[in-house]
Amino acid sequence: MMHKALRFPGRQRRAFSAVVDTLKHKIQGLAEKKAPQLTALRKEHGGKVLGETTVGQCIGGMRGITCMISETSLLDPMEGIRYRGRTLQDCMDQLPKAPGSKIGLPEASFWLLLTDEIPSDAEVKALNEELHKRSALPESVVKTIDSLPKDTHPMTQLSIGLLALQPTSEFGKAYRSGTLKKNEYWVYTLEDALSLVAKVPILAARIFRNVFMEGKHIPSDPSMDWAGNYAQMLGVSDDALFKDVTRMYLMLHADHEAGNVSAHTTHLVGSALSDPYYSYAAGVCGLAGPLHGLANQECLRWLKNTRQELGGKEPTVEVLTQFAKDTLASGKVIPGFGHGVLRNTDPRYVIQRQFAQDNFPNDPLVKLAEVCFQAIPPVLEATGKVKNPWPNVDALSGTCMQYFGLDQEDYYTVIFAVSRALGCTSNLVWSRMMGLPIERPKSVTLDWLSTKVK
Numbered sequence: 001m002m003h004k005a006l007r008f009p010g011r012q013r014r015a016f017s018a019v020v021d022t023l024k025h026k027i028q029g030l031a032e033k034k035a036p037q038l039t040a041l042r043k044e045h046g047g048k049v050l051g052e053t054t055v056g057q058c059i060g061g062m063r064g065i066t067c068m069i070s071e072t073s074l075l076d077p078m079e080g081i082r083y084r085g086r087t088l089q090d091c092m093d094q095l096p097k098a099p100g101s102k103i104g105l106p107e108a109s110f111w112l113l114l115t116d117e118i119p120s121d122a123e124v125k126a127l128n129e130e131l132h133k134r135s136a137l138p139e140s141v142v143k144t145i146d147s148l149p150k151d152t153h154p155m156t157q158l159s160i161g162l163l164a165l166q167p168t169s170e171f172g173k174a175y176r177s178g179t180l181k182k183n184e185y186w187v188y189t190l191e192d193a194l195s196l197v198a199k200v201p202i203l204a205a206r207i208f209r210n211v212f213m214e215g216k217h218i219p220s221d222p223s224m225d226w227a228g229n230y231a232q233m234l235g236v237s238d239d240a241l242f243k244d245v246t247r248m249y250l251m252l253h254a255d256h257e258a259g260n261v262s263a264h265t266t267h268l269v270g271s272a273l274s275d276p277y278y279s280y281a282a283g284v285c286g287l288a289g290p291l292h293g294l295a296n297q298e299c300l301r302w303l304k305n306t307r308q309e310l311g312g313k314e315p316t317v318e319v320l321t322q323f324a325k326d327t328l329a330s331g332k333v334i335p336g337f338g339h340g341v342l343r344n345t346d347p348r349y350v351i352q353r354q355f356a357q358d359n360f361p362n363d364p365l366v367k368l369a370e371v372c373f374q375a376i377p378p379v380l381e382a383t384g385k386v387k388n389p390w391p392n393v394d395a396l397s398g399t400c401m402q403y404f405g406l407d408q409e410d411y412y413t414v415i416f417a418v419s420r421a422l423g424c425t426s427n428l429v430w431s432r433m434m435g436l437p438i439e440r441p442k443s444v445t446l447d448w449l450s451t452k453v454k
Contacts, residue, residue: 017133019126020194024187026115031433034071038434055449063340067441068267070258071430072113072423080347081256083109084116088252088347096124098225098247100240106250106422107131107226110197113255113426114190124225132222132229134198137206141165145206146215154207154414155288159281161203166277168195175273185273186432192276193425200421201226204414205233212408227251230418237404241359245400246415248355252348252393253416255423261286262293262417266424267431271439276425283424284417293413299336300398300409303365303372315368320375328383336395337376338388348393352400365399 050066057065073083083091095104095118107127111119119127137145141164148157166172171188174180180188202220209217218235231237231246258267266283270276287293306323313319327334339346353373356366373391380389398412444452 017126017130019123019130020191022123022126023111023114023194024190026117027186027190027429027433030116034434055453058444058449062441068258068264069431069434069436070263070267070427071434072426073255073257075257075341077341077343080342080344083112083255086112088351091251092351094118095251096121098228098243101244101247103244103247104251105225105227106247106254106419107197109251109254110422110426113423114429128225129222130194131198131226132220134195135202135220137199137202138165138168141203142206145203146210148210150211153288154211154411155284155293155417157207157211158204158414158417159284159288161207162196162200162277162281162284165196165199165203166275166281169275169277170195171275172277175275182435186429189276189432190429193429196276196280196425197226197421200418201230201233204418205230207414208234208408208411212411234406236406239404242404242406245355245404248352249397249400249415250419250422252351253419255420255426258427260292261289262420263424263427267427268439270428270431271436273438276428279428280421280424283420287417287420288413293416295335295392295394296398296416297409297412299394299396300365300402300412302335303368303399306372307364307368315371317371317375320368320371321379324372324376324379328379334376334380336372337380337391338386339390339392342390342392343388345390346392346395348397349391349395352393352396356396356400356403360403363399363403365402366396369396369399 053065057063071084073081074085075081079087081088086094091109091112092102092104095108095112097103097105105124108119108124111117111123111127141161144164145157145161148160170191171185174184174188206217209215213235218233221229221232224232225247227247227250228243230250231243234246236242256263258264262283265286266279269282270279274282290298307315310319310323324334353370356363357370360366361370372395377389377391380386398409401407401412401415
């Protein structure tokens with residue numbers, strides 16, 4: 001349940017900065033508005049049916065079963081993901097921006113996901129200062145990461161790093177003390193969420209420089225915004241636009257409901273009262289799967305291979321149409337098109353496409369991707385088997401990164417993980433605020449299903 005008039009613990013309160021106090025009171029205020037709705041739904045409508053579950057859904061990955069609460073975002077089949085009711089274009093337009101940039105800051109979307117409010121420039125500045133204060137990695141974590149073999153996959157290293165940070169969990173310490181009350185769970189979860197979000201780009205940048213740049217590190221700059229600083233620590237480009245493409249990627253990937261593998265895994269593990277470090281490390285392991293977080297690098301590889309196979313041919317609509325038909329006829333798939341829920345062009349793709357067209361339209365892979373956008377959907381639609389033939393977010397994200405020299409494809413999912421930390425940890429805060437129980441769906445056997453359908 002949601003709790004009113006929470007008095008923050010005295011020991012902790014003295015340690016709070018003004019911006020964290022502001023965040024806590026805004027979250028508390030929003031919870032008080034939401035509490036009657038939650039109570040009414042539970043008491044008055046708890047027995048109402050949301051829909052039927054089919055045998056196909058049971059054996060098909062539970063796709064489309066409405067059975068989770070995710071306050072932070074909602075996926076609309078036609079308009080795409082909405083952060084607290086706002087479309088991604090709304091977020092791009094309304095969120096505060098870095099000086100001279102047109103990209104909504106991802107750390108501002110973190111504030112939005114937590115509070116349902118667009119933060120002011122001053123609030124984002126204060127939040128960035130708070131994140132910088134929390135960003136230093138413990139020496140033990142640095143030693144752990146630096147000791148890993150350089151051929152250990154970057155996602156493996158990230159999950160190890162998150163688990164190595166777990167001993168710093170404020171929630172874990174408070175729970176083990178035996179004095180933590182249920183109405184304080186969300187407070188300590190927020191403390192961990194802020195620290196995890198602060199540290200994950202530092203950790204991710206260290207992994208990148210260890211694996212790909214011979215361990216030569218670029219120090220964090222406390223004067224910079226959260227995403228811009230991450231881009232600078234990667235050190236692949238001095239172009240100011242690289243900071244913008246990083247901000248854009250991190251903002252667009254921040255949240256995506258709670259049913260996808262990384263978000264659902266984080267929520268599931270968190271429902272056992274595992275702290276955010278345990279929970280998000282599990283989510284990162286899910287994100288590493290080929291069917292989830294690897295899609296953008298697969299799309300980039302496909303574009304590169306397609307360009308190679310075309311040889312010197314100009315990538316016209318006619319040429320790509322035939323190429324797509326031949327690809328499908330050979331039994332291969334075309335990555336970057338279609339979506340499990342969306343039935344329209346992914347707004348995340350639209351925003352990235354506009355960025356690419358505005359800033360580097362003559363890049364060969366961008367030109368090829370643009371022709372694919374015109375040629376491939378009609379081919380997929382003509383098969384009659386594709387519910388959504390339009391491009392998704394992954395069709396361009398890798399292409400935008402490689403333009404600036406970030407072509408280390410095995411690292412792309414780490415960037416995804418840095419971004420998704422914003423939404424997954426926000427959801428954990430709200431799960432604890434709402435007092436959601438441990439998740440425990442009922443499973444059945446094939447024999448049970450066979451008997452039931454008779």
